[in-house]
Amino acid sequence: xxxxxxxxxGDHVRMIDQTRLPNERVDIEIRTAPEMIEAxxxxxxxxxxxxxxxxxxxxxxxxxxxxxxEEGFRDRLGEYAADLSAARPTAVNLSWAIGRMxxxxxxxxxxxxxxxxERLEQEALAILEEDRAMCRRIGESARGxxxxxxxxxxxxxxxxxxxxxxxxALACAxxxxxxxxxxxxxxxxxxxxxxxxxxxxxxxxxxxxxxxLICDDMTAATMARGEIDxxxxxxxxxxxxxxxxxxxxxxxVAILAREHGIPFYVxxxxxxFDFSIADGRSIPxxxxxxxxxxxxxxxxxxxxxxxxxxxxxDVTPARYITGFFTDAGLLTPPYETSLRKLRNGTP
Ligand code: MRU
Numbered sequence: 001x002x003x004x005x006x007x008x009x010g011d012h013v014r015m016i017d018q019t020r021l022p023n024e025r026v027d028i029e030i031r032t033a034p035e036m037i038e039a040x041x042x043x044x045x046x047x048x049x050x051x052x053x054x055x056x057x058x059x060x061x062x063x064x065x066x067x068x069x070e071e072g073f074r075d076r077l078g079e080y081a082a083d084l085s086a087a088r089p090t091a092v093n094l095s096w097a098i099g100r101m102x103x104x105x106x107x108x109x110x111x112x113x114x115x116x117x118e119r120l121e122q123e124a125l126a127i128l129e130e131d132r133a134m135c136r137r138i139g140e141s142a143r144g145x146x147x148x149x150x151x152x153x154x155x156x157x158x159x160x161x162x163x164x165x166x167x168x169a170l171a172c173a174x175x176x177x178x179x180x181x182x183x184x185x186x187x188x189x190x191x192x193x194x195x196x197x198x199x200x201x202x203x204x205x206x207x208x209x210x211x212x213l214i215c216d217d218m219t220a221a222t223m224a225r226g227e228i229d230x231x232x233x234x235x236x237x238x239x240x241x242x243x244x245x246x247x248x249x250x251x252x253v254a255i256l257a258r259e260h261g262i263p264f265y266v267x268x269x270x271x272x273f274d275f276s277i278a279d280g281r282s283i284p285x286x287x288x289x290x291x292x293x294x295x296x297x298x299x300x301x302x303x304x305x306x307x308x309x310x311x312x313x314d315v316t317p318a319r320y321i322t323g324f325f326t327d328a329g330l331l332t333p334p335y336e337t338s339l340r341k342l343r344n345g346t347p
Contacts, residue, residue: 002132002167003160003203006045006053008125011064013057017044018161022202030054033062033080040087040094043193047162048236048272049131052097055084056124059101063117073113077105077120089284090245090313091236092274097127128164134269134327135165139175141325142232142267146176146183150229153186153219153257156247157199158234158267160207168267169232170204172325177209185211186228188219190247192293192310216249223260231257232325235268240343242318242335243280244268248311254320263322270327275343280315288312 006015013030019042020026028044030036036058039045045054062080066073085098104123108116146152152173159167166174176183185204190196197213204211214222222228231253237245244250244266257264277283290308294301302308324331324338331338 002135002163002165003206005050005161006057006128006164008057008060008121008128012061013054015039015045015054016161018046018199019044021161022198030058031061031064033058033083036062037083037087040084046195047157048091048093048234049135049163049168049269050161051088051091052093052271053124053128053131053164055087055094056097056101056127058084059098060117060121060124063120067114067117070113073116074105077102088286090286091272093236093271096271100127131163131269131271132165134271135163135167135171136175137327138168138267138269138325139166139171141327141330142172142265143175143179145230145263145265145323145325145330146172146181147229148181149184150176150181151184151186151227153188153222153228153231153253153262154200155188155196155231155233155250155253156190157195157203158232159200159203161199161203162234167203168234168269168325170200172232172265172267173204173209174207177207182210184227185209186214186222187211188214188216188249188253190249191216192288192296194297195247219253220256220260223256223262228257228260228262230322231262231264232267233265235266235272236313237283238266238268238273238324238339239277239279239283240273240275240339241279242321242324242333242339243283244316244318244321245280245283245285245313246316248314251314251316251320254316258320264316264320265323265325266316266321267325270342273339273342275339280317283313283315285314286312
């Protein structure tokens with residue numbers, strides 16, 4: 001069963017506070033736009049699809065007290081939508097989900113505030129349900145590729161904690177396991193915030209999947225020993241030519257995979273493809289607080305005052321990507337053709 005990462009409680013959002021994992025599982029309740037923005041920025045909820053769902057639900061929660069305010073409802077909607085959309089820049093799912101919510105209001109210009117609020121609530125729930133179904137189909141799209149006893153390396157967390165369902169990259173492992181294949185997942189730690197060790201290792205163990213934790217700098221050696229049959233990672237934004245932004249370090253993993261002759265796959269729903277940009281050079285890359293590197297989880301690990309560069313994501317050029325596991329099936333090169341078909345809805 002997928003993890004209950006995020007849910008709508010009728011008047012507020014409930015989500016697992018992922019900053020507390022794996023040491024304790026604590027749910028938080030969100031009722032306002034500033035609370036949701038803080039939760040997204042602090043990575044209490046994170047992962048591209050999950051922050052899209054969170055923003056849509058956060059918008060509904062924040063608008064609830066304004067349901068009787070015919071004058072101000074649409075102004076508040078515009079204001080909260082803009083603020084939520086800007087909470088993090090790289091994952092396109094965030095602005096996509098908020099854009100979809102805005103579109104509901106645009107399509108119903110004369111609807112009363114209370115009715116429009118209910119319509120927005122339905123839309124946020126639809127985004128969550130659709131994501132769950134897409135995760136499942138992503139996992140199924142990898143069936144022909146993943147063999148019995150396959151060693152799968154993944155980076156960061158593209159699992160149930162990053163979506164409303166099985167995840168994207170990890171959906172491939174969960175579906176393989178359901179099919180009776182005893183896959184072996186290698187999770188790298190994913191410095192600096194350790195989504196691999198804190199989250200991926202935790203959720204795979206909860207799901208009964210064989211997982212081995214390695215440090216990021218052990219990836220090359222693990223590949224050289226022949227442990228890895230394929231790499232599967234998630235994505236935060238995929239440009240029209242297939243260039244893919246994902247957690248910092250993904251690009252390095254892709255280069256190592258190429259050197260070792262290991263196929264490198266990206267797993268993502270269609271909501272992560274951004275056809276409005278031609279290639280990866282235009283993907284905005286979030287930079288994070290230097291303290292996340294110099295004071296990882298509290299303890300100083302660098303000299304005070306050192307200069308720090310802390311991009312949260314990098315871009316893997318499409319030429320390193322063997323294929324995309326998507327809710328529309330496995331997409332392979334040439335991406336000009338396969339991604340154009342996805343865009344046109346005819347893959
Ligand atoms: O900074 P994070 O933890 O939000 O980064 C998450 C990732 O990079 C994931 O791989 C990506 O969002 C895909 S999640 C299905």
